[in-house]
Amino acid sequence: EPEVTQTPSHQVTQMGQEVILRCVPISNHLYFYWYRQILGQKVEFLVSFYNNEISEKSEIFDDQFSVERPDGSNFTLKIRSTKLEDSAMYFCASSGGGGGVKLFFGSGTQLSVL
Amino acid sequence: AQSVTQLGSHVSVSEGALVLLRCNYSSSVPPYLFWYVQYPNQGLQLLLKYTTGATLVKGINGFEAEFKKSETSFHLTKPSAHMSDAAEYFCAVVAGGTSYGKLTFGQGTILTVHP
Numbered sequence: 001e002p003e004v005t006q007t008p009s010h011q012v013t014q015m016g017q018e019v020i021l022r023c024v025p026i027s028n029h030l031y032f033y034w035y036r037q038i039l040g041q042k043v044e045f046l047v048s049f050y051n052n053e054i055s056e057k058s059e060i061f062d063d064q065f066s067v068e069r070p071d072g073s074n075f076t077l078k079i080r081s082t083k084l085e086d087s088a089m090y091f092c093a094s095s096g097g098g099g100g101v102k103l104f105f106g107s108g109t110q111l112s113v114l
Numbered sequence: 115a116q117s118v119t120q121l122g123s124h125v126s127v128s129e130g131a132l133v134l135l136r137c138n139y140s141s142s143v144p145p146y147l148f149w150y151v152q153y154p155n156q157g158l159q160l161l162l163k164y165t166t167g168a169t170l171v172k173g174i175n176g177f178e179a180e181f182k183k184s185e186t187s188f189h190l191t192k193p194s195a196h197m198s199d200a201a202e203y204f205c206a207v208v209a210g211g212t213s214y215g216k217l218t219f220g221q222g223t224i225l226t227v228h229p
Contacts, residue, residue, distance in 0.1 A: 004157065006157075031215055033215050035217075041221070042219050042220065042221050042222070043158070043204065043206075043217075043219040043222075044219070045216050045217060045218070048215045048216060056216055091157065091158065093158075093215070095215055101215055102160055102163070103158075103160070103215060103217070104157075104160075105150075105157035105158040105159070106157045107155060107156050107157040108157060
């Protein structure tokens with residue numbers, strides 16, 4: 001079965017630094033998503049992306065966050081100035097769209113902000 | 115708005131025993147409901163989903179779930195647990211007909227299977 005690939009699997013950064021989390025969605029998918037899970041908490045929706053623009057975002061997704069599909073294959077999440085509370089597992093997902101959509105998730109990037 | 119409550123953060127069963135993982139949802143519109151499984155160091159994998167039609171849905175690995183509107187529940191069952199079922203299970207909901215990818219997850223249930 002095709003896979004969503006995320007790199008790196010672990011990333012450690014200093015508070016205030018910029019980080020870019022990378023994802024390669026499934027090649028023929030059209031919808032892309034980022035979710036995150038803070039340790040001990042629920043998986044939370046961050047943002048959805050379609051047709052080269054954000055289609056929906058949560059209140060978590062403030063001006064410190066941005067997403068991009070720079071080259072038609074990668075999908076990135078950038079955090080401009082990381083905070084301690086950004087430490088979480090970040091999941092990328094993609095789907096082909098349509099009703100009753102099936103999301104394919106990557107294995108996640110564990111971000112640790114020190 | 116939608117919300118999901120999974121009763122029991124940890125469930126432990128013996129191999130061969132019935133697996134029952136509970137999920138209750140809240141939704142102001144007809145929901146689409148999902149169960150995902152996460153094995154260690156892997157991503158979330160869709161087990162099964164309910165959108166419309168038959169309320170008993172069958173998924174992969176012998177799991178099934180029944181949508182009960184009157185009880186606002188979508189419990190996951192498997193008649194006979196296998197050691198390989200040990201994982202974390204997430205129930206999720208989305209408002210049917212809108213924002214299909216904006217899932218609201220429950221807190222997860224860790225399933226342990228004893229020999």
